[in-house]
Amino acid sequence: xxxxLYTAALEPFERETDxxxxxxxxxxxxxxxxxxxxxxxxxxxxxxxxxxxxxxxxRACVFPLHDPERRPAYQVPNxxxxxxxxxxxxxxxxxxxxxxxxxxxxxxQRCVKLGARGIKLHPRAQDFQFDSPVMNDIFAFAEQxxxxxxxxxxxxxxxxxxxxxxxxxxxxxxALILAHAAICDQGILxxxxxxxxxxxxxxxxxxxxxxxxxxTRVGAERIVFASDPPYGQPAATLYFVLRAAAYCKVPEDxxxxxLAGTMEQLLSGEPAPEPSAPACGxxxxxxxxxxxxxxxxxxxxxxxxxxxxxxxxxxxxxxIAACRDDDPGELAEELELLGETLGAAAKLLASGEDGxxxxxxxxxRSNAFAWTVPAGV
Numbered sequence: 001x002x003x004x005l006y007t008a009a010l011e012p013f014e015r016e017t018d019x020x021x022x023x024x025x026x027x028x029x030x031x032x033x034x035x036x037x038x039x040x041x042x043x044x045x046x047x048x049x050x051x052x053x054x055x056x057x058x059r060a061c062v063f064p065l066h067d068p069e070r071r072p073a074y075q076v077p078n079x080x081x082x083x084x085x086x087x088x089x090x091x092x093x094x095x096x097x098x099x100x101x102x103x104x105x106x107x108x109q110r111c112v113k114l115g116a117r118g119i120k121l122h123p124r125a126q127d128f129q130f131d132s133p134v135m136n137d138i139f140a141f142a143e144q145x146x147x148x149x150x151x152x153x154x155x156x157x158x159x160x161x162x163x164x165x166x167x168x169x170x171x172x173x174x175a176l177i178l179a180h181a182a183i184c185d186q187g188i189l190x191x192x193x194x195x196x197x198x199x200x201x202x203x204x205x206x207x208x209x210x211x212x213x214x215x216t217r218v219g220a221e222r223i224v225f226a227s228d229p230p231y232g233q234p235a236a237t238l239y240f241v242l243r244a245a246a247y248c249k250v251p252e253d254x255x256x257x258x259l260a261g262t263m264e265q266l267l268s269g270e271p272a273p274e275p276s277a278p279a280c281g282x283x284x285x286x287x288x289x290x291x292x293x294x295x296x297x298x299x300x301x302x303x304x305x306x307x308x309x310x311x312x313x314x315x316x317x318x319x320i321a322a323c324r325d326d327d328p329g330e331l332a333e334e335l336e337l338l339g340e341t342l343g344a345a346a347k348l349l350a351s352g353e354d355g356x357x358x359x360x361x362x363x364x365r366s367n368a369f370a371w372t373v374p375a376g377v
Contacts, residue, residue, distance in 0.1 A: 001095040001354040002347065006362075009344035010323045010339060013239050013365045015328030020242035021056065022252050026143055028261035029060035029234050031150060031179055031226035032203050034084055035077050037065035043083035043230040049091060055227070055234035061150070061263070063095040063120040065230075075101040075110075079229075082114050093267060095120045095150060098138065100128045106136050112145055117267055118177075122152040122159065130163035136170065143173035146269035148198075153189070161188035172197055177224065181205040181214050198272040200262055202226035203241050206301050206364070208371035209284070211244045216282045219275030220245065220254035224263050236361045240368040242254055247279040247372035286371060289331055292322040294370040300363045304344070309349065316346050316363065334373050341366050 020150055021027075029052065035043045042065070062085055064077035078096045083095035095118035096111035098104040108119060119142055123130070127278055139194070142149050174200035179269075182189045182201050190289065193199045201214055204226040214223060227237035245255050254276055262273055286294065296319035303312035323339035325331075345362040348355035 001351055001358060003368045005344050006348060006358045009341050009362055010365075013369075014235075014343075017235070017239045017242060020246055022259075023144065023239070025056075025256050026264075027057040027225060027234075028260040028263045029057050029227050029229075030105055030177055030202050030224045030263050031054070032060045032062050032234075033065045034062050034081050035064050035067050037230075038068055039066070041065065041230045045088065045092065046228060049088065051229055051234050052091065055238045057234050057238075059091050059093060061093045061095055061118060061149070061232075061267075064097045066122070066125045071102065072097065073104070073107040074099055075107065076112050078107065078116070079114075080110065082116065086115065086178070093117050097122070099126045100132065100134045100138065103128065104134060104143055108138070108141055112147065116147075119149045120148050121149060124152060124352055125154045127244075129165050129320070132162060135167045139171035139174045141176070143171045146173070146175075148177055148266045150174040150177040150179055150202070152180070153178045153182040153184050155184070157184035159185055159188075161185035161192060165192040166190065168193060168196055168199065174198070175272060176200070177202055177226075177266075179204055179226065180228070181210045183210050185206075186210070186214065186217070190214070194218075198266070200220060200224050200272060203258075204228035204232055206367075208240065208244060208368050209299060211241070212248060212280075212371065215244060215248040215250065215279050216284070217278055218344060219277060219323075220250045220279055221257040221262055221273040222275045223258050227261050230242075232362055233364075236364050239365050243368045243372040244339075245279075247284075247374065250279040251276075254279065285374065287331060288324070289325065289328075290334065290338075290370045290373055292343075293319050293335075294367055296322055296362050297342070297367040297370065299359065304360050304363075309353075309356070311348050312346055312359075313346060316342060316349065316359075319366075320346060331373070334369075338366055338370060 067077035069076045074097045085092040096116040097120040178201045200222045227234040299315040320342045323335045345359045349359040
């Protein structure tokens with residue numbers, strides 16, 4: 001991979017991140033994984049710390065991937081995460097991952113005694129429903145210990161809002177972090193849990209419109225920064241969140257809560273902050289020419305995740321074509337930046353598997369940029 005090309009393409013986005021980040025703001029990543037996953041992804045604590053450094057992130061919540069050695073009860077991967085966190089206690093906050101079918105309360109009790117400060121549940125990977133009796137026990141335990149539960153609420157999920165809302169409302173003292181902007185049921189969960197005193201939504205999602213829509217439905221104090229490594233990248237997600245927040249005119253005090261403040265309170269066992277009104281109205285505006293670029297970019301990411309590199313390159317070439325315009329009008333600078341960035345991404349992708357990660361980073365930031373150019377630029 002051409003590292004120089006990648007570095008040069010990142011430079012304007014990194015410069016803008018520094019401009020958008022409030023002075024002295026803390027950053028805490030609420031959703032990161034360590035270890036090995038059955039799908040082949042992996043991440044070491046040393047590599048995660050480097051990623052956090054690149055994103056100005058002081059701390060991160062860490063928990064196991066879908067580890068091949070998860071049986072029984074995730075004991076082995078939980079112990080690994082606890083050990084890695086103990087080696088960097090000021091930076092890594094361990095959560096225990098539970099399988100509701102395998103002694104979840106006993107494992108939660110064991111891990112909390114060893115320093116775990118939260119719980120991770122993944123209903124798709126562990127194939128469970130929220131209307132099962134054991135869910136009441138898990139939520140009651142979290143409520144008693146005053147620790148948050150982070151729940152996968154992203155792709156690959158059936159509707160979960162009804163059963164999840166019911167158990168959550170029975171246990172209002174259990175703080176919930178709904179991952180991936182709750183895209184599997186955002187419209188219902190943001191409504192049914194609006195009065196829950198401790199529900200927050202994390203930012204680890206791919207499509208900018210999902211995060212922008214979330215800012216129209218809940219106060220920024222109930223949205224927490226999260227990037228989902230090794231699938232996402234903290235630095236790229238920070239740019240994504242800062243662009244969306246600027247587009248939605250999130251006040252600086254509320255943005256500081258999104259970046260770290262809310263999670264700091266939850267990890268300390270304190271109540272979630274009172275939410276302000278949503279930062280922007282329900283209508284969002286995107287220029288037609290940028291909408292074309294964004295639409296094609298949005299097809300690149302899923303193709304990359306599926307390993308369909310030829311299809312990803314074709315969609316990327318269409319996004320580049322949408323940037324070419326003899327009459328760009330007020331969007332000349334924006335289309336030029338997008339065209340150059342996407343052109344670099346296409347060259348990196350054409351270099352083979354080594355360029356996939358860099359390509360994803362560049363198209364992710366480009367999509368955030370395209371969606372959040374203010375109207376009337």
